[in-house]
Amino acid sequence: MPSSTVENYLKNILIVSLETKSSVVSMGKIAQGLSVTPGTATTMIKNMAADGWISYFPRKGVRLTRKGRKFAMSMLRRHRLLETFLVETLGLDWSEIHVEAEELEHAISEKVLEKLDEFLGRPRTDPHGHPIPTKGGHIYRANSKTLFLCKAGMKVRIDSIIDQESDFLRFARSKKLIPGNEVTILSHEKEADAIILQIGSDNPFSLGSRSSEKILVSL
Amino acid sequence: MPSSTVENYLKNILIVSLETKSSVVSMGKIAQGLSVTPGTATTMIKNMAADGWISYFPRKGVRLTRKGRKFAMSMLRRHRLLETFLVETLGLDWSEIHVEAEELEHAISEKVLEKLDEFLGRPRTDPHGHPIPTKGGHIYRANSKTLFLCKAGMKVRIDSIIDQESDFLRFARSKKLIPGNEVTILSHEKEADAIILQIGSDNPFSLGSRSSEKILVSL
DNA sequence: ATTCAAATTTTGATTAGTCAAAGTATATGT
DNA sequence: ACATATACTTTGACTAATCAAAATTTGAAT
Structure with missing residues (x-):
């Protein structure tokens, strides 16, 4: 071990x-x-x-190596299942779960993890929208692109948020940049390094490349 | 820390x-x-x-020291709350939770523990019947005696099981030696080092001093 | 080709936690 | 009072993980 x-x-x-x-x-x-x-x-x-x-x-x-990848996958599975548990069951905030899961993932056994998975109803993705690897070490690859690559006029669905920083996650939630939500790109000006977008009928707002690259979307 | x-x-x-x-x-x-x-x-x-x-x-x-005791109490609290969670929520077996909790107790933060306590409905005792220390580090002292000290004819209630060994715990459960259950002492022969007891209308059975000292009772 | 900056490796030292084995203190029985 | 077994401490050595700083390699630019 x-x-x-x-x-x-x-x-x-x-x-x-x-x-x-x-x-x-x-x-x-x-x-x-x-x-x-x-x-x-x-x-x-x-x-x-x-x-x-x-x-x-x-x-x-x-x-x-094959062995290394298998183990790494199981770590990712632990991490993401724990994050799900912390949000879904215990009601912790989206922005604080990463650090907590980072500790717990080393302490939880396969047996407990299996029970937890069952208890949570075998979720497919964690609260950030990332796919949870299966027990066999297989991971669902969404063909998401970063929001930064979208053109004006597109309507896309948010798959996941890559960044784990609490500050960014709090900001994302305040703007409703949450997995599942639909986003309309109103404009994308390369020179200005700014995408203007809108969620539902909320006020439009803009994101720079740094931030828009942290958001994966599809459709 | x-x-x-x-x-x-x-x-x-x-x-x-x-x-x-x-x-x-x-x-x-x-x-x-x-x-x-x-x-x-x-x-x-x-x-x-x-x-x-x-x-x-x-x-x-x-x-x-005062500081050491306070911290040690918080460890005991973690351990016992985790054991409760593993049995009550995830449905693990009584006999396997000790080892699991022993790992998790180092990884769980105060914040998560607080949420867990709330989720479990602020339990007073763990699955073995041991009192769970409060957040303030106070522990409820039952005035239990070991089963070994009971005389023939007494009728007592099991408070807790001290031993954490899976083998003993599996045995205890098979005999219904579980916190809350009532036990009647049919006989206690010092020389034979044997207590004969009965739970409900089950078949009576006997315990030596080694085992009967692992069971705390009151009433 | 030569130079230089950036990335990487090497070296020597440090800390926490551990063991084996040798040394020391203590209490208990005669 | 003395011997001795038992409990405890000391010593020297080891491993995993880390850092700082020096040395090396590589690749890109002049």
Whole structure:
């Protein structure tokens, strides 16, 4: 069994490789994602490679092995099921669940997780709209695009919010930028780096690229 | 904030001092309770004393400081609320919850615990019948005796089961030795080291001192 | 081709928690 | 009062994870 530190490295590598759609993840991304110095990441990664969690390509980066990917998926499953539980059952706020789940995911056993999944009615997505991997380690890939890529006139549905920062999540909710909601793009001016959009009959508002890239949509 | 190791030491010291009703706990008990070598306990205890969790009396033992006791109580609260949740909400078996709670108690925050307490309807006791400390660190002291001290003819109610071993708990349940149930002592022969008892109209059965000391009763 | 900045690796040191084994104190029985 | 078993402490060593700072590699720009 991996230590919680190894669990964190694995989950992080998986998330980055899903986000960037490339199976090889650079050392820089890893060090940054785990908030450790580059040297720490290097030593850790070498140990993990020795234990068969990843393949290590010096000065290139890292790729999850089959075993590593499977475990990383199970971490993601834990995390997202726990987030769902914290919101749905205990009524915690959308913006505070990430940190809580980050701790609990290392402590919950497969057995308890299975019961929790059952209790929650086997949800497909977490409160941020992210798909929850199955027990077998399979993840549903929505073909979402970021809101930033949408053209004026389009009407799309929000799939998920990528950012886990409480501040952004609070802002998102206040604007009704919530999974499931429909958004109309009123205009998208590249030069101004601004998308103007409207949800329902609320007042239109604008988002820059930084923010609109954090929102995945489809349709 | 203490590390999970320190949390474990604190909880253990509290439990032993509640069980033995003496505020000073010996190094031997600590080492045994935490399954570490005596030397490890000594070094750990010295660090904890330096951090103000306990008072250390060399070659005598250890006493929780006010701060240590408060924290230890909060650990006990976490543990017992989690056990309750695992049985009541998720439907895990009585005999398997101890180990699970032991992991989760280090990961759950005060905020989540508070929500959980509310969700469970602020239970007073855990599934083993042990009182759950309040948020303020106060614990309800039942004036229970061990079943071993009961005389023939007495009719008592089971308050709690002390042992956390799955094997014993499975046995206890099979005999209906469960908190709340009424027990009639048919005979208690000191020399034979055997109590014969009956629950409801079930077949009478006997317990030795080892087992009957693990069951707390009152009335 | 050469230089330089950025990314990565190496090196040496630190901390928390642990063990084994050797050393020391204490209490208990004769 | 003394011997000795038992409980406890000390010592030296080890592992996992980390950092700071120095050294190295790579790739891009001049």
